[in-house]
Amino acid sequence: MPHATTSDNVRIYFEEAGSGTPIIFLHEYAADHTNWEPQMRYFSRGHRCIAYSARGYTPSDVPPSPEAYTYKHFYSDALAVLDHLKIAKAHFVGLSMGSYSSLQVGLNAPGRALSMTLAAVGSGSAIENLDAFRKQCRANAEQYDTIGSAEVAKATREAPSRIPFLLKDPRGHADFYNALARHDAKGSANTMRSFQGGRPSIYTLTDAIRKVGTPALIICGDEDDACIEPSLFLKKHLPAAGLAMFPKSGHVLNLEEPALFNEMVERFIALVEAGRWGARDPRSMTP
Numbered sequence: 372m373p374h375a376t377t378s379d380n381v382r383i384y385f386e387e388a389g390s391g392t393p394i395i396f397l398h399e400y401a402a403d404h405t406n407w408e409p410q411m412r413y414f415s416r417g418h419r420c421i422a423y424s425a426r427g428y429t430p431s432d433v434p435p436s437p438e439a440y441t442y443k444h445f446y447s448d449a450l451a452v453l454d455h456l457k458i459a460k461a462h463f464v465g466l467s468m469g470s471y472s473s474l475q476v477g478l479n480a481p482g483r484a485l486s487m488t489l490a491a492v493g494s495g496s497a498i499e500n501l502d503a504f505r506k507q508c509r510a511n512a513e514q515y516d517t518i519g520s521a522e523v524a525k526a527t528r529e530a531p532s533r534i535p536f537l538l539k540d541p542r543g544h545a546d547f548y549n550a551l552a553r554h555d556a557k558g559s560a561n562t563m564r565s566f567q568g569g570r571p572s573i574y575t576l577t578d579a580i581r582k583v584g585t586p587a588l589i590i591c592g593d594e595d596d597a598c599i600e601p602s603l604f605l606k607k608h609l610p611a612a613g614l615a616m617f618p619k620s621g622h623v624l625n626l627e628e629p630a631l632f633n634e635m636v637e638r639f640i641a642l643v644e645a646g647r648w649g650a651r652d653p654r655s656m657t658p
Contacts (some may be wrong), residue, residue, distance in 0.1 A: 372430055375423075375455030377448050379439065384430040385423035385452050389415025392485070392644065393461035396422040397449055397469025399491065399623070400559075400567060401527070401551050403428045409629040410464065414637070421461070423452050425468075427558025435557070440565035446475035450483060462640055464488040466625055467598075468562075471570060474605075477583045478576065486643045488636050490590040491622045493601020494532075496572040508568030515560035523559070524552040532595045535621035543626055573601055580608045586648040587612040588639040590632070592620030610650040613639070 374382040386404060388411050396407040404422040411420050424431040426448055427440060434440070449472055453461055462485045465473035470492035476484050495504040514523050528548040529537065537544040573580070587609045591602035593616050606614040615635050617628055625632045642648040 374431075375452045377426070377444070377451045379434075379444070381426050381434055381439065381444075381448070382432045383423050383426065383448050383452055385421055385455075386411070387456075388412075388420045389418055391418040393419045393421060393453070393456075393458050394640070395449060395453065395458075395461045395463055396420070397463065397465040397472050398422070398425065398428075399467035399469055400562065401547070402466070402623075403550070403554070405550065406547070406626060410625060410633060410636075413629075413633045418462075418640075419458075421452060421456065421458075423449075425562070427555065427562045429555050429558070433555045433558040434561070437561045437565045440561045442471065442475060442566055442570040445566055446472040446479065449473075449476060450480060453483065459483070460485050462486045462488070462643070464636060465490065465492075467491045467494065467622065468566065471573075474573070474580075474583075477585045477587070478579050481583060481585055484585050486586040486588070486640060486648070488588045488590065488639065489602075489605065490624050490632070491592065491595055491598050492589065492605065493573050494595075494597035494622075495567065496574055496601045496604075498572055498574055501572055505568045508563050512560040512564035512568070515556045515563065520554045520556045520559055521552040523556075524548050524554075527551075532592070532597065532622035535592065535594050535619060536623045536627045539627055547623065547626065574604065577608055580605070581610065584610055584650065586639075586643045588636065589614045590617065590624055590635060591615075592617045592622060592624055592627070594620060595622045598622070611648065612651075613648070 404424040407422040463473040470489040473487045
């Protein structure tokens with residue numbers, strides 16, 4: 372199986388399809404590389420597409436120590452995959468946890484990102500609730516340690532932001548959570564404990580975000596309550612950002628609305644590649 376090796380010797384499993392300008396897909400916490408299949412099939416018709424499973428998600432390695440799961444490890448792993456493939460720059464398409472990592476690439480290695488699609492981004496960012504969110508992440512990690520992935524999947528499959536997926540596509544929703552039940556419990560616990568529960572809130576990064584000139588598409592479901600305000604915040608502060616709101620949609624946007632997601636991202640990437648997605652014109656701003 373193809374693997375890239377990170378600077379701390381963690382092997383990251385990836386898959387490729389197609390040829391052309393590269394697109395790399397970064398999955399959410401409850402997913403892995405397989406959940407990008409609708410996008411891999413669609414975008415590989417005109418692009419070189421790469422999807423990988425983050426550390427802690429088999430068949431990638433599952434480091435034993437929580438200290439190996441910081442947000443810095445996660446965005447660096449995406450770059451390690453590109454380095455392994457000798458790709459200098461790519462379009463980054465992320466969902467949730469993958470969006471946060473894509474944003475971190477824009478902040479820390481902007482020369483590597485042709486564009487950033489930030490879908491379902493920013494949950495757990497609210498400063499006033501940050502301590503409670505981190506406490507809940509630690510409790511969720513303990514659940515994985517004590518009862519395992521299968522039981523946790525049963526408990527989380529009807530979380531509020533997941534209900535739109537259930538209502539639209541019960542079969543797809545069931546497949547998604549059957550796959551989540553097979554995730555490595557230690558990897559999920561460590562990711563929840565260190566990445567989810569340890570990453571900086573995007574609201575603490577305002578000054579740095581304002582300096583990111585990378586073209587960005589922010590996509591949010593209008594029933595994904597935890598991501599609406601962070602999405603508006605990023606639209607306000609990222610200089611070259613556009614915002615799309617999907618109606619009657621929750622968190623798992625690429626699977627809930629695959630055709631709409633693909634169409635929106637395809638249009639965005641085409642405009643970026645044509646040099647037609649720039650920073651906001653000051654004339655459009657209200658004084």
